Amino acid sequence: MIRLEHVVKRLGDRVVLDGIDLEVRTGETLAIVGPSGTGKSVTLKHMVRLLTPDEGRVCVGEDIVSEATGRELERIRERFGVLFQGGALLEWLTVGENVALPLREKTKMGNDEIVRKATEKLRLVGLEQEWEKYPSEISGGMRKRVGLARAIVRDPEIILYDEPTSGLDPVSSRTIDKLIDNLRHELGVTSVVVTHDLHSALSIGTRIAMLYGGKILELATPELFVQSRVEEVMQFLDSQFITRRGDWEKNIQ
Amino acid sequence: MGRPAIITREPRYFPPPKDWIGLLGRRALATVREAGRALMLLFEAVSCMQFMFVRRSRREIIHQMFIGGIKSLGVITVVATFTGMILALQTGIEMRRFGQEVYIGAAVMVSMLREMGPFMTGLILAASVGSAIAAQMGTMVVSEEIAALELMSINPVRFLVMPRLVAMVVMTPVLSFYSCIMGVVGGGVVGMTQLGVPWSAYIDNATRFAENKDLFVGMFKAFLFGILIVITACHQGFATSQGAVGVGNATRRTVILSFLAILIAGYFVTRLFYV
Numbered sequence: 001m002i003r004l005e006h007v008v009k010r011l012g013d014r015v016v017l018d019g020i021d022l023e024v025r026t027g028e029t030l031a032i033v034g035p036s037g038t039g040k041s042v043t044l045k046h047m048v049r050l051l052t053p054d055e056g057r058v059c060v061g062e063d064i065v066s067e068a069t070g071r072e073l074e075r076i077r078e079r080f081g082v083l084f085q086g087g088a089l090l091e092w093l094t095v096g097e098n099v100a101l102p103l104r105e106k107t108k109m110g111n112d113e114i115v116r117k118a119t120e121k122l123r124l125v126g127l128e129q130e131w132e133k134y135p136s137e138i139s140g141g142m143r144k145r146v147g148l149a150r151a152i153v154r155d156p157e158i159i160l161y162d163e164p165t166s167g168l169d170p171v172s173s174r175t176i177d178k179l180i181d182n183l184r185h186e187l188g189v190t191s192v193v194v195t196h197d198l199h200s201a202l203s204i205g206t207r208i209a210m211l212y213g214g215k216i217l218e219l220a221t222p223e224l225f226v227q228s229r230v231e232e233v234m235q236f237l238d239s240q241f242i243t244r245r246g247d248w249e250k251n252i253q
Numbered sequence: 254m255g256r257p258a259i260i261t262r263e264p265r266y267f268p269p270p271k272d273w274i275g276l277l278g279r280r281a282l283a284t285v286r287e288a289g290r291a292l293m294l295l296f297e298a299v300s301c302m303q304f305m306f307v308r309r310s311r312r313e314i315i316h317q318m319f320i321g322g323i324k325s326l327g328v329i330t331v332v333a334t335f336t337g338m339i340l341a342l343q344t345g346i347e348m349r350r351f352g353q354e355v356y357i358g359a360a361v362m363v364s365m366l367r368e369m370g371p372f373m374t375g376l377i378l379a380a381s382v383g384s385a386i387a388a389q390m391g392t393m394v395v396s397e398e399i400a401a402l403e404l405m406s407i408n409p410v411r412f413l414v415m416p417r418l419v420a421m422v423v424m425t426p427v428l429s430f431y432s433c434i435m436g437v438v439g440g441g442v443v444g445m446t447q448l449g450v451p452w453s454a455y456i457d458n459a460t461r462f463a464e465n466k467d468l469f470v471g472m473f474k475a476f477l478f479g480i481l482i483v484i485t486a487c488h489q490g491f492a493t494s495q496g497a498v499g500v501g502n503a504t505r506r507t508v509i510l511s512f513l514a515i516l517i518a519g520y521f522v523t524r525l526f527y528v
Contacts, residue, residue: 012266048404051263074406088401090393102405104309105412150405 001026001061001158001190002047008055009042016042018214019056024158029184029191031205033198035236038211040194044160047192048080049073060158078106081151081159081189085166087143089135089150096122096131099149106154121149125179141172148179152187159183161193165200173200180204198240202226210236260409260491261400291488294410295480298418298487301411305419310411317420321382322428329377329432336369337361337436341443345450354448358459361440362433366467367527370433371425372519375478378425379511383486386417387507390490391500399491409491418483425479426472433471470526474519481514 002024009017016039024030032040045051046058049065058066063076089098100118103109109117122128125145135143144164151159161180165173181204183189195201201208201222208225210218210233218225218233226242228234270276304310344360390413393399402409437459444450489507493499 010266011264050261050400050404077404078406080404082401082404084397084401086396088397090398102407105407106405 002192003059004043004046004056005059006056007043007046007053007058009039009046009051010054011042015214017046017053020211020214020216022209022216022219024190024192025207026190027184027188028206029180029193029204030207030209031193031195031201032209032211033195033201033236034211036196039214040196040211041162043211044162044192044194047158047160048077048082078154079157081154081156083144083147083151083159083161083164085163086140087135087147089143089146091135093134094131095127095133095135095138095146098135098146099153102150102154118149118153121153122146124152124182125149126175139172141168141175144168144172144176145179148176152183152189155187156189158190158192161191161195163195164193165195165197173197176200177204198237198242202242261394261403262492262494264494287488287492290492291484294414294488294491295484297410298414298484301408301415302419304411305415310416313416314419317417318424320385321378321417321420322424325378325381325428326431328381329374329428330435332373332377333365333370333432333435334439336373336432337365337439337441338443340364340369340436341440342447345444345448349448354444355450355454356458356462357440357444357448357450358437358455358457359462362437362459362463363467365433365436365440366463366471368471368519368523370436371429371471371475371478372515374425374429374432374475375482375515375519376512378421378428378478379482379485379515380508382421383482383507383511384504386483386486387490387504388500390487391493391503394491394493395496395500414483414487417487418480421479421483422476423479425482426475429471429475430468466526470522474522477518477522478515481518482511485511485514 004020004022006019006021007017008015008019020043022043032043034040042051046053047060047065049058049068053066056066057064060076060079063072065073065076068076089095090101093101096115096118099122100114103114103117107114119128119131122131125148127142127145127149130138130142130146135146138146148164164176164180168176177200180191180193184191193201193204202225205222207219207221209216210225210230212232218228218230220228225233226237228237267279270279305314340361341357345354345357348354348356348360390399399409402412441452441455444455445452486507489503489510493503495502
């Protein structure tokens with residue numbers, strides 16, 4: 001569904017992505033992991049052309065997103081829902097208005113239908129009671145859940161998650177993980193999750209990609225990922241106290 | 254409508270310049286490039302005005318009119334009244350030496366209509382509304398709200414810039430006219446209490462020497478200042494990088510550039526209509 005073909009990206013003197021090839025398959029949840037500053041978010045931003053590769057190209061289905069502009073780019077982006085790190089909610093709109101915003105601005109739906117659909121998505125993330133609150137009145141975890149409700153309100157084919165659990169307590173993190181997992185099972189969406197939380201990645205990912213030094217060092221199912229013999233992967237697993245399957249399997253259950 | 258502008262900017266990196274000529278050249282190119290971007294932002298905001306009567310846009314425009322106009326009324330009242338009072342006092346003291354203090358009404362009215370009304374209004378709005386717009390846009394860039402809007406295919410120019418532009422091009426002339434009235438009233442009070450000029454003589458002179466042209470040129474200046482303030486603020490806000498420091502820099506640059514733009518544009522409009 002999404003293909004990065006030999007993508008190179010330099011930021012100043014630093015080569016952030018060094019010719020990476022990566023394919024995200026339809027219906028899967030690909031978790032991209034790695035230490036901070038290895039280009040995980042940069043990879044994600046290439047998928048929606050918030051960044052353009054210096055070399056190589058990014059395709060979404062038949063569309064070449066890295067070359068798209070104007071209306072074509074707008075059309076491609078409508079296939080995506082994106083959950084940003086901080087939620088990226090508009091502070092002067094209520095929670096409900098934030099979720100309803102894409103419907104109000106980009107569809108011809110009537111008010112009743114918009115409210116019904118936005119409420120339905122808020123219910124999916126367990127926040128239907130918070131419609132009238134402003135983003136400043138809710139917690140960080142709730143902001144992310146509202147951001148998620150907004151990301152899925154137009155039923156996108158693909159959802160991108162940028163550090164969905166960063167800065168959250170373990171309970172909130174697992175709530176977000178469950179939501180991401182449920183979305184894949186219930187709606188069948190394709191997801192890409194960028195995270196440095198390996199517990200989260202192993203729990204929700206159908207495949208895990210380890211990014212290090214601008215290259216994909218490992219790309220495998222969670223079961224095979226924890227058995228990887230790549231030194232950097234082993235170090236990364238060790239740093240989060242994951243040495244065998246049981247260390248992470250309990251998280252989502 | 255044409256192709257929507259992409260507001261979210263990719264970071265750009267250049268090697269350090271080799272010498273001061275290179276540095277100057279780079280600065281010049283950056284200035285031209287940013288001026289071009291600001292101009293494109295204006296064109297796109299104008300092209301988005303076809304949506305200004307849509308209910309949501311209408312509501313936002315009225316909200317921005319309230320923020321930019323009504324909330325600035327207090328400070329504009331004080332500044333304009335004292336500007337008129339100072340003008341009356343300074344000119345009145347000199348004219349009294351020739352026994353002509355009765356003409357201060359004309360001096361205050363013409364100065365306020367032609368220059369001081371729109372100029373003071375422009376400066377106040379640049380400092381209050383312009384800086385607030387730049388800070389808001391900058392914070393939205395830093396917290397990825399602008400990127401989120403673009404990824405939802407919501408054009409930030411239509412959603413954020415156009416309502417502010419419409420609100421300011423309406424409210425700046427209105428506030429400018431209001432500041433002229435307050436300035437003339439302030440001048441009249443000083444004339445009566447400090448210079449012994451009767452109110453009726455003050456008003457008679459004020460209305461006799463002022464022409465319709467003075468009013469229209471003043472209103473045109475205010476209209477122009479409204480555009481300059483909003484486009485400068487939005488452009489600087491959208492160009493924000495480097496977090497909270499970047500927001501502060503964008504706000505500071507907005508106030509400086511708006512002040513300069515108001516001064517320079519004010520001079521050229523005066524030259525265009527009066528020389």
